[in-house]
Amino acid sequence: MKAKVYVTLKKSIADPQGTAIKGMLNKIGFSRVEDVRIGKLIELDLGNVEKENAEAQLTEMCEKLLANTVIEEYRFELEK
Amino acid sequence: MKAKVYVTLKKSIADPQGTAIKGMLNKIGFSRVEDVRIGKLIELDLGNVEKENAEAQLTEMCEKLLANTVIEEYRFELEK
Numbered sequence: 001m002k003a004k005v006y007v008t009l010k011k012s013i014a015d016p017q018g019t020a021i022k023g024m025l026n027k028i029g030f031s032r033v034e035d036v037r038i039g040k041l042i043e044l045d046l047g048n049v050e051k052e053n054a055e056a057q058l059t060e061m062c063e064k065l066l067a068n069t070v071i072e073e074y075r076f077e078l079e080k
Numbered sequence: 081m082k083a084k085v086y087v088t089l090k091k092s093i094a095d096p097q098g099t100a101i102k103g104m105l106n107k108i109g110f111s112r113v114e115d116v117r118i119g120k121l122i123e124l125d126l127g128n129v130e131k132e133n134a135e136a137q138l139t140e141m142c143e144k145l146l147a148n149t150v151i152e153e154y155r156f157e158l159e160k
Contacts, residue, residue: 006121021122024145030137032127039121041086042101047112057110065104 001046001054005076007067008039042066054078081126081134085156087147088119122146134158 009015015037022036044061046054058076067074089095095117102116124141126134138156147154 008121008123018122021145025141028144030126030141032129033124034127035123035125037123039123041088041119041121042098043088043115043117043119044113045115046110047114049112061105061110064108065101 001049001051002079003044003046003054003058003076004079005042005044005058005062005066005074006039007042007062007072007074009037010071010073013071051078081129081131082159083124083126083134083138083156084159085122085124085138085142085146085154086119087122087142087152087154089117090151090153093151120146131158 018036018038021038022033025033025036044058046057049057055076055078058078062074062076063069098116098118101118102113105113105116124138126137129137135156135158138158142154142156143149
């Protein structure tokens with residue numbers, strides 16, 4: 001089973017990388033861009049697991065390794 | 081208008097960061113995980129633009145700045 005995990009900074013956390021990209025976009029002609037936030041997209045092949053089990057595993061992976069839950073939040077979706 | 085851009089490494093390009101995370105997941109108990117690939121999720125607030133215009137702008141942003149099209153591919157989706 002395949003899964004996608006999206007890890008993003010919490011809204012209250014500053015995102016200097018996103019701010020830099022916003023500044024550059026504004027500079028090269030996209031002057032209307034108001035905000036840019038950068039996150040991670042993690043694509044996993046979980047092997048042969050059932051859907052319920054996969055969801056529990058993904059939550060545990062995010063809490064333990066994939067996200068820093070102090071400053072980040074995560075969500076995931078399962079595919080086929 | 082808000083948009084999400086997903087930038088991922090092309091399949092033919094090695095992903096050492098993903099490989100490291102796969103190794104660590106296997107080690108901490110998720111032994112069935114077969115593959116991990118890391119990409120970027122870029123959330124943009126494009127300001128006040130029409131949908132058609134937004135799509136054209138996003139393509140240009142990706143080609144010029146957000147993705148390295150030699151090794152990465154991108155896709156995006158518009159929200160509200």
